[in-house]
Amino acid sequence: MSQAALSALDGTAPVNAIALRDAAKQFNTVEGPIQALAPTNFAVREGEFAVLLGPSGCGKTTMLRMIAGLEEPTGGLVEVGGRNLWSGHTRDNQALANMGMVFQDPNLFPWLWIEDNIALPLKLRGMGKQERHERARELCRLVGIAGFEKRYPRELSGGMRQRAAIARALSYDPAILLMDEPFGALDAITRDAMNIELQRIWLETHKTVVLVTHSIPEAVFLADRVILLSARPGRIQEIVDVPFARPRQVDLHGDIEFQTIVHHLRSRLQH
Template sequence: MTLMPQNNIQSEISLQSVGKIFGSGEHAVQAIRNASLEMPRGEFISLLGPSGCGKTTLLRIIAGLEVPSEGEVLIRNKPVWAKGKRDGEAIKPVSMMFQEARLFPWFSVIENVALPLRIRGVSTEERLEKARSLCATVGLSGFENARPNELSGGMRQRASLARALITQPQVLLLDEPFGALDAMTRDTLNLELMAVCEASKVTAILVTHSINEATFLSNRVVMLAPRPARIVSIETMPFPRPRTLDVQRSAEFQDVSAHLRGILTGQKNA
């Protein structure tokens, strides 16, 4: 089931021997060791591993929010980091969605969604038009003028997803965005996320603790060892797209999930 590197595919994202150490001397903690990965455009990858193994740290390095201690991250052959400093030009194609929606409470939904374009100086008419279209895409039509405190948790995450997509990013980074939601809402938003990613051809990386979520959404699942995070296996998901929730009831889906669970628990040789 492990996918070998495909050297004939041009990478959208390239991790090259990335490592991260926090602190120094006897108090140094190595969070990530020698992480290398190639992702073609439009691929959806999940990072799956034990709690505290470094998944979010790796995602933050790709986003340009953490400086790697060693190695390099390239997006379309442009370095995210150069000599330990953020390369702003390389970061622009990246959007990140967090565990919390992080909406401004004094802004309406449409104003929150449009905020990245407002920061970039896009005209009011243009940014609101784009924000309204994305609100419709993520199922928020009719709620554009609502304040975040008037929305359910799922609706706030829909707005957060729309905001992450409004700059038309090449890369979408997702740090357990639906982890706190109930199962039915999570399933609905996973379907919408998958549809949006496929339609826009965005390259996505998801951090999750859910084996089922990783299995359902991903083209490949990257299995990480306990800290320091090391890539121990890269597993290809065999399910054709488009996918529906029915695939989760299939015997093949259960077998793949059990295989991933076995790697996580050490019951199988990765």
């Protein structure tokens, strides 16, 4: 019997954190319908780092927003933690409580200190002030901005603001972290540093991560698996396993095997 079949029997089979089953999305616009995502099937395992890679406009954000429950599929199903996100047009908000989201723009409130920005989701969930601030301090340490708790967002660099946004998304300890081009606005050097930091945070917190990028090296550096999408309507072109041991270091970019995967993905994207 195969290892997978054995582990299914004893209950240690990897659990799907997220599954798309023929999930599709069509937008109705004044110029007529736009098929953003063709019927798509794939699953993300618990604790996995999955990266959605594809050209601009291919439906990456749409796919992530469908996973986050922000867009309802117009066909098929989206499952989170084994639960169907939608029944009719009603969303299962309990499934959503298990997800945190980070966007390209950190979206911090400029009039709130960093610790109050980070702790805001906890405040909305009714957590007391002292506990909230302890948690915010702990998160500042985790993401590498300890000492900046009582600063305003404008006093931090772009990379530090994005760390704060990651801390805020982790504040209520969601099992799943969804990230839409989180480092797209950063310079190349800061971006490399943030990739290393994100890997460290992921190794420490054991979250399931789905990250969207259109940077091929970023995808290969971060991912356990790269899900390559074709141009619109988005469909999965290929899923590539990335075998490198962790923690990965910046000099992995010079590795011949790394470059082979990057070249392969680039040629698939061009054709």
